[in-house]
Amino acid sequence: MPNCRSHLHQVEYHLPGDFGFDPLGLGSDPELLKWFAQAELMHSRWAMLAVTGILVPEWLESLGFIENYNWFDAGAREYFADPTTLFLVQLVLMGWAEGRRWAD
Numbered sequence: 262m263p264n265c266r267s268h269l270h271q272v273e274y275h276l277p278g279d280f281g282f283d284p285l286g287l288g289s290d291p292e293l294l295k296w297f298a299q300a301e302l303m304h305s306r307w308a309m310l311a312v313t314g315i316l317v318p319e320w321l322e323s324l325g326f327i328e329n330y331n332w333f334d335a336g337a338r339e340y341f342a343d344p345t346t347l348f349l350v351q352l353v354l355m356g357w358a359e360g361r362r363w364a365d
Contacts, residue, residue: 276294276298303362314332315332318330318332318335319332
C-alpha cells in the first residue's frame with residue numbers, strides 16, 4: 262500500500278501467513294498478537310467441531326439411525342428437554358470451558 266509504514270513485528274515474519282500486511286496495527290503489541298494467535302486456534306477448533314456436528318448426524322441418517330435429518334433445521338426438532346433448559350446448560354458449560362481457558 263502506498264505511504265504504509267512497516268512495523269517491526271511485520272518484518273520478523275514469525276507467524277504463518279504473516280506477509281507484512283497489517284494496516285490496522287493489530288499485531289503491534291506482542292502480547293496481544295500472541296492472544297490473537299491463540300484465539301485463532303480456538304476458533305478453528307470450534308469450527309472443526311461444528312463441521313463434525315454437521316457430518317455425523319448426516320452419516321447417522323444415511324445408516325438409518327436418525328429419520329429425516331437436515332443440519333439446518335436442527336433448531337426446529339424436538340429434543341429431550343425444552344430449548345430454554347438446553348440453552349442454560351450450554352451457557353453454563355461453555356462459560357466453564359471459557360473460564361478455564363481464561364485462567365490458563
